[in-house]
Amino acid sequence: MARVTLLGVTMTFDAKQILDRLDLDIKNGELVALLGPSGSGKTTLLKLIAGLLSPSAGQVLFDGVDVTTVPARKRQAIIVFQDHCLFPHMTVRENIAFGLRARSESRLAIDKKVSHILQVVQLPERGGSYPHELSGGEKQRIALARACVLEPRVLLLDEPFSNLDVNLRISMREFVVALQRELKLTCVLVTHDKEEAFAMAERVAVLLDGRLEQVDTAENLYAKPANRKVAAFLGECNFLPGKILAGRFHCCLGAFPVDLPDSDHATGMLRYEHLEVRRSGDEVRGRIVGRAFAGRHTTYRIELDSGAVLTAAACQELYSVGDAVSVACAERDMNVYIG
Amino acid sequence: MHTPSKPYLLAAPLAIFLALTFGVSLSIGVSGLTPEHFYAVFANRDFTVSLVATLSVAAIATLISNVGGAVLAFFMLKVATGRAWVRHSLQLPIIMPHLVVTIIVFHFFAQTGIIARLAWWAGLIEHPNQFPLLVFDRLAIGIILVYLYKQIPFVAMVCFDSLKSISHRFGEAGENLGATPWQVAMWIYLPLLRPTLLATILITFAFAFGAFEVPFLLGTPAWRTLPVEAYVLYTNIDPGARERAMTINVTIAAISLGLALIYSKTERLIAHYRADGEGRI
Numbered sequence: 001m002a003r004v005t006l007l008g009v010t011m012t013f014d015a016k017q018i019l020d021r022l023d024l025d026i027k028n029g030e031l032v033a034l035l036g037p038s039g040s041g042k043t044t045l046l047k048l049i050a051g052l053l054s055p056s057a058g059q060v061l062f063d064g065v066d067v068t069t070v071p072a073r074k075r076q077a078i079i080v081f082q083d084h085c086l087f088p089h090m091t092v093r094e095n096i097a098f099g100l101r102a103r104s105e106s107r108l109a110i111d112k113k114v115s116h117i118l119q120v121v122q123l124p125e126r127g128g129s130y131p132h133e134l135s136g137g138e139k140q141r142i143a144l145a146r147a148c149v150l151e152p153r154v155l156l157l158d159e160p161f162s163n164l165d166v167n168l169r170i171s172m173r174e175f176v177v178a179l180q181r182e183l184k185l186t187c188v189l190v191t192h193d194k195e196e197a198f199a200m201a202e203r204v205a206v207l208l209d210g211r212l213e214q215v216d217t218a219e220n221l222y223a224k225p226a227n228r229k230v231a232a233f234l235g236e237c238n239f240l241p242g243k244i245l246a247g248r249f250h251c252c253l254g255a256f257p258v259d260l261p262d263s264d265h266a267t268g269m270l271r272y273e274h275l276e277v278r279r280s281g282d283e284v285r286g287r288i289v290g291r292a293f294a295g296r297h298t299t300y301r302i303e304l305d306s307g308a309v310l311t312a313a314a315c316q317e318l319y320s321v322g323d324a325v326s327v328a329c330a331e332r333d334m335n336v337y338i339g
Numbered sequence: 340m341h342t343p344s345k346p347y348l349l350a351a352p353l354a355i356f357l358a359l360t361f362g363v364s365l366s367i368g369v370s371g372l373t374p375e376h377f378y379a380v381f382a383n384r385d386f387t388v389s390l391v392a393t394l395s396v397a398a399i400a401t402l403i404s405n406v407g408g409a410v411l412a413f414f415m416l417k418v419a420t421g422r423a424w425v426r427h428s429l430q431l432p433i434i435m436p437h438l439v440v441t442i443i444v445f446h447f448f449a450q451t452g453i454i455a456r457l458a459w460w461a462g463l464i465e466h467p468n469q470f471p472l473l474v475f476d477r478l479a480i481g482i483i484l485v486y487l488y489k490q491i492p493f494v495a496m497v498c499f500d501s502l503k504s505i506s507h508r509f510g511e512a513g514e515n516l517g518a519t520p521w522q523v524a525m526w527i528y529l530p531l532l533r534p535t536l537l538a539t540i541l542i543t544f545a546f547a548f549g550a551f552e553v554p555f556l557l558g559t560p561a562w563r564t565l566p567v568e569a570y571v572l573y574t575n576i577d578p579g580a581r582e583r584a585m586t587i588n589v590t591i592a593a594i595s596l597g598l599a600l601i602y603s604k605t606e607r608l609i610a611h612y613r614a615d616g617e618g619r620i
Contacts, residue, residue, distance in 0.1 A: 050515055051515075052515060071514075072514045072515050073514050073515070073518060073519060074517070076517075077515075078515060078516065079512070083508070085506070085508050085509060085511075087509060087512075087513075087527055089530045089531055089533075098518070098526070099516035099517045099518075101526075102517040102518040102522055103517055146516070150517065
């Protein structure tokens with residue numbers, strides 16, 4: 001296990017900047033999720049940590065020691081690839097033993113470690129199978145075993161569950177978290193799935209367009225996103241234009257206390273589920289102009305008397321298009337950004 | 340396009356070969372090939388020398404061309420992927436006829452050839468005899484050079500295409516797990532390349548084993564390869580020599596057929612690997 005520190009890591013391909021001056025500190029034994037959409041640079045960052053790519057600028061440190069120029073084979077930062085990358089011509093045991101063989105460990109030691117890790121991943125009977133004989137979940141476990149048997153300083157998971165069906169994905173998440181805690185591994189999980197990142201990671205780093213926008217716990221990220229981009233990426237929300245005057249943000253929903261300087265151009269962010277909808281009341285009034293059933297909740301498009309159109313997600317009372325309603329929100333749910 | 344006559348057209352060369360081998364022999368009053376003909380030919384020392392020489396030349400050319408071609412393919416994958424000039428420079432020897440390459444080898448490597456003349460011009464030799472014998476030689480160096488010129492690019496191109504179809508991520512995974520580039524090549528890529536190499540080994544060996552014009556033009560008078568021996572016997576005015584020629588032809592055909600059967604099995608193996616969806620070739 002190692003503490004991983006990225007200092008000003010920048011990556012450029014053909015004059016296109018993939019990663020822009022990233023700083024990140026991952027504690028020893030911590031599981032951090034790198035969350036971002038496709039093309040945001042997540043896998044590039046993972047390969048930089050693993051040493052499969054070299055940064056254009058910046059440093060990668062393990063336990064405070066600069067490993068930027070250390071080749072991948074000596075870095076002990078092992079990736080579990082999205083498509084598992086099990087060697088098709090080797091049995092499960094041979095796949096797991098690959099890294100140990102490369103280290104020239106004795107046959108006896110290799111056999112012992114391989115048998116042990118097969119027990120850990122609960123597939124002791126699959127040692128003689130070939131990868132094409134395994135199910136998706138089994139392949140995933142063997143890929144994990146192949147990485148964990150090397151006792152890596154950092155375990156890097158590159159969208160490891162994206163090829164699995166929903167039920168298997170959930171059980172594999174739980175399995176990986178349990179394994180990470182049991183082995184006390186420093187772990188970086190790359191994913192574009194918010195739910196997966198929130199469920200597994202102690203902290204989530206949001207990577208958008210090559211920039212690390214925010215690193216925080218899942219709860220804080222969701223409730224207090226650092227900016228509009230993060231807010232929009234992490235969940236459906238309303239953006240309300242307004243002004244800040246004397247410590248209060250004024251918008252179509254009223255005035256909300258803020259700790260920001262006065263500004264004529266401010267934006268309030270309110271999650272769909274935080275916009276309360278009622279049949280009547282003294283709050284801001286409007287009418288339902290659209291409705292979409294989404295299973296656990298129903299989303300409503302509400303046109304306020306002021307002309308603003310907002311979206312709310314409600315799971316209790318059902319409204320019809322044309323119904324007169326009033327809307328409100330709690331002060332703590334309103335996030336305000338300058339600009 | 341498939342037509343009802345296609346299988347017959349494809350089988351026609353084999354039918355002609357069999358007719359010439361057996362039918363002609365009957366027409367000249369011989370009762371047909373019997374085991375005794377084979378015993379007689381196999382007991383003949385010239386045949387044994389020819390068989391060993393032919394197998395040796397084919398084996399050496401096959402070994403060098405496949406090792407060289409595979410190494411060249413790895414080099415292309417690592418260094419020259421996407422460089423069109425590399426591919427074009429390998430395509431040229433493949434499309435060049437063997438006869439042309441034979442003449443090139445003769446002009447370059449004969450004791451009166453271009454290299455010998457350059458050596459004389461540079462003061463390294465004073466007489467053509469001082470230049471090493473590289474064509475018409477007992478070691479068949481000239482013959483092997485022609486095969487290598489044609490076969491190394493062929494093997495390299497086939498292996499390169501196979502290597503490209505193997506996911507490069509296997510190499511990344513191997514390196515990430517701590518393997519050196521040599522270990523990655525030997526433990527991952529070479530085993531995955533094995534079906535392709537088996538096919539190229541069979542193809543190159545079959546060609547070198549059955550080739551006529553190259554050993555005929557560049558071979559030593561000391562011994563003959565089997566196809567040349569068969570040709571010489573067949574053109575002999577002694578009708579009895581034709582029996583020996585036909586026996587040799589049948590032997591060559593039997594060995595070639597055996598190789599074709601092995602190749603067919605290999606093709607199925609390759610198809611199986613391709614079908615498993617795991618990046619195998």
